[in-house]
Amino acid sequence: MTQPVGAGRLPVPAGKSGCPINLTVELLGDRWSLVVLRDVMFSGHRHFRELLTNSVESIASNILASRLSKLVDAGLLSRHEEPSHRQKIDYRLTEAAIELVPLMAHLGAWGSRWLPASPALSIRAELLAEGGPEMWERFMAELRATHLDGRPQPTNGVLAELTQAYERVASGG
Amino acid sequence: MTQPVGAGRLPVPAGKSGCPINLTVELLGDRWSLVVLRDVMFSGHRHFRELLTNSVESIASNILASRLSKLVDAGLLSRHEEPSHRQKIDYRLTEAAIELVPLMAHLGAWGSRWLPASPALSIRAELLAEGGPEMWERFMAELRATHLDGRPQPTNGVLAELTQAYERVASGG
DNA sequence: GATCTCTGGTTGCAACTTACAACCGGTAGC
DNA sequence: GCTACCGGTTGTAAGTTGCAACCAGAGATC
Numbered sequence: 001m002t003q004p005v006g007a008g009r010l011p012v013p014a015g016k017s018g019c020p021i022n023l024t025v026e027l028l029g030d031r032w033s034l035v036v037l038r039d040v041m042f043s044g045h046r047h048f049r050e051l052l053t054n055s056v057e058s059i060a061s062n063i064l065a066s067r068l069s070k071l072v073d074a075g076l077l078s079r080h081e082e083p084s085h086r087q088k089i090d091y092r093l094t095e096a097a098i099e100l101v102p103l104m105a106h107l108g109a110w111g112s113r114w115l116p117a118s119p120a121l122s123i124r125a126e127l128l129a130e131g132g133p134e135m136w137e138r139f140m141a142e143l144r145a146t147h148l149d150g151r152p153q154p155t156n157g158v159l160a161e162l163t164q165a166y167e168r169v170a171s172g173g
Numbered sequence: 174m175t176q177p178v179g180a181g182r183l184p185v186p187a188g189k190s191g192c193p194i195n196l197t198v199e200l201l202g203d204r205w206s207l208v209v210l211r212d213v214m215f216s217g218h219r220h221f222r223e224l225l226t227n228s229v230e231s232i233a234s235n236i237l238a239s240r241l242s243k244l245v246d247a248g249l250l251s252r253h254e255e256p257s258h259r260q261k262i263d264y265r266l267t268e269a270a271i272e273l274v275p276l277m278a279h280l281g282a283w284g285s286r287w288l289p290a291s292p293a294l295s296i297r298a299e300l301l302a303e304g305g306p307e308m309w310e311r312f313m314a315e316l317r318a319t320h321l322d323g324r325p326q327p328t329n330g331v332l333a334e335l336t337q338a339y340e341r342v343a344s345g346g
Numbered sequence: 347g348a349t350c351t352c353t354g355g356t357t358g359c360a361a362c363t364t365a366c367a368a369c370c371g372g373t374a375g376c
Numbered sequence: 377g378c379t380a381c382c383g384g385t386t387g388t389a390a391g392t393t394g395c396a397a398c399c400a401g402a403g404a405t406c
């Protein structure tokens with residue numbers, strides 16, 4: 001048994017300073033960590049090949065492997081073998097990662113305001129930003145149910161709503 | 174005259190994808206960019222030597238120089254020569270950088286919840302998180318006054334409040 | 347007018363990280 | 377036994393970071 005969900009702090013190496021912003025940047029401030037977490041969070045993909053082949057930014061397989069194991073070591077993802085196929089690994093968000101939802105929402109909102117983001121890929125970020133804390137909480141509850149408790153993805157939840165909006169815009173509707 | 178404040182989008186190179194989260198990560202997702210912005214935002218330091226010698230994480234001078242010029246190019250900082258000393262440069266936050274305040278608040282809140290942050294360096298992050306959007310707006314208004322309009326730092330503002338709380342805790346009070 | 351200090355940096359070099367492409371051994375279905 | 381799928385590893389080149397030393401121009405001091 002590993003540490004209970006939400007109990008303590010993450011097992012990360014000591015940083016250059018104890019400033020919370022600096023520590024977060026040391027952990028997540030690279031080119032891929034947040035992008036991988038974004039994909040697990042919003043795309044619903046939880047297996048290596050899924051994440052590799054569906055990545056919008058075409059992440060390389062060695063980078064994906066190294067990020068996944070770093071995130072597992074840091075306690076942001078957990079690793080589960082699937083009964084169906086002994087080599088298949090299910091990567092699930094931990095409570096710490098689920099609590100990054102508000103950060104992702106702000107990151108998306110700022111990027112779609114200030115950077116040359118494409119309309120199709122911005123729609124989810126904008127909806128999530130407009131939804132505010134109330135929507136973030138609903139999304140987090142949904143992620144807890146699917147990633148921590150192993151329940152199936154609801155068809156009428158926040159993620160389904162965001163995905164539908166994306167598909168509507170992406171298909172030119 | 175450069176582009177009016179808050180008018181358009183930032184002049185950044187095209188990214189690997191138009192996803193707003195990815196674009197933000199491409200711009201700010203490295204070891205130092207957000208740390209430098211944090212210092213300009215919260216420490217009140219706006220000159221090269223100040224930022225270099227007061228840095229809690231001891232940034233190297235070449236890295237600081239390269240980040241400052243990158244942030245200026247990206248439109249997150251602006252560069253002003255000081256009349257008093259012709260070589261002295263005043264780096265000021267732009268509107269785009271000021272709108273990172275909520276992101277910084279979340280970054281700090283998450284880091285002080287999940288990472289081994291020191292109590293003294295966490296107190297500002299926790300106050301800012303507790304203050305919520307209302308406090309962030311007041312802080313942003315204050316930053317606009319000092320960085321965009323060149324007004325002096327108020328002694329009774331949000332920054333003064335945060336700094337006082339930090340000094341109280343840091344001195345063991 | 348020489349010296350000292352402060353200004354924002356630059357240079358050279360070693361270590362580490364990222365990126366791309368090819369390749370791999372174990373598992374499962376047919 | 378063949379084929380497809382599974383999570384990766386390996387080799388190598390290019391780019392980034394980190395450290396320490398160094399620098400030229402500007403202003404103040406004597």
